[in-house]
Amino acid sequence: MKNMLILHGIGGSFGLNWYQYIAREAEANGYKVYVPQLPSTDRPNLNVTYEFLQKTSSFDKETILIGHSSGASLSLGILQLLPKDIVIKRTILVAGFIDPNLTPELHKYIPRSDYAHLFPKMWDWDKIRKSSKDFIIFYSPQDPFIQSRHAETLEKNLNGKLILVSDALHFSVASGGERFREFPELLKYI
Numbered sequence: 001m002k003n004m005l006i007l008h009g010i011g012g013s014f015g016l017n018w019y020q021y022i023a024r025e026a027e028a029n030g031y032k033v034y035v036p037q038l039p040s041t042d043r044p045n046l047n048v049t050y051e052f053l054q055k056t057s058s059f060d061k062e063t064i065l066i067g068h069s070s071g072a073s074l075s076l077g078i079l080q081l082l083p084k085d086i087v088i089k090r091t092i093l094v095a096g097f098i099d100p101n102l103t104p105e106l107h108k109y110i111p112r113s114d115y116a117h118l119f120p121k122m123w124d125w126d127k128i129r130k131s132s133k134d135f136i137i138f139y140s141p142q143d144p145f146i147q148s149r150h151a152e153t154l155e156k157n158l159n160g161k162l163i164l165v166s167d168a169l170h171f172s173v174a175s176g177g178e179r180f181r182e183f184p185e186l187l188k189y190i
Contacts, residue, residue: 002030003034004032004033005059006023006035007038007071008037009070009071011041012069014036026064031064036053046120050077064092064190066092066186069097069170070115076128079127080124080127082131084130087130087132095139095146099119100118136163138165
């Protein structure tokens with residue numbers, strides 16, 4: 001059965017931004033969608049999240065994994081931790097990043113230390129690539145929190161398709177207003 005998992009970012013919840021919009025649209029197209037309230041929301045923890053998802057989700061050849069902001073980082077970490085025989089259909093990363101060195105604007109609100117357990121000790125890009133058939137990477141050049149180097153590194157290391165969305169900021173209601181209750185650009189990839 002087609003299934004989808006959407007992971008929110010730091011301090012977020014399943015009801016924010018475009019998550020429920022994507023869930024409704026995907027369900028209308030035959031997907032079983034799970035948008036969980038993640039554990040360790042204020043200080044994302046890859047290992048805690050992986051254990052939680054192992055109990056509450058399934059990953060298989062019909063899975064689409066979508067992560068926003070630190071949820072994108074968690075998505076990559078989950079792919080790295082999945083057993084080698086599991087390969088999902090697609091991974092969609094929205095405003096993702098690969099390390100805690102983000103913009104000074106973000107660090108006014110969130111200290112780097114809050115990301116201490118978000119990333120694996122080292123990224124295993126080969127294992128991550130082998131865990132998902134393809135990768136779609138959304139980035140806005142006007143993102144106030146994530147530098148372009150993150151999207152460029154993801155595109156290069158994942159052999160992914162980079163999609164630039166002008167003036168999307170951080171793809172969130174908090175940064176871009178009510179427009180981000182929906183995300184029609186993402187729908188094209190499910």
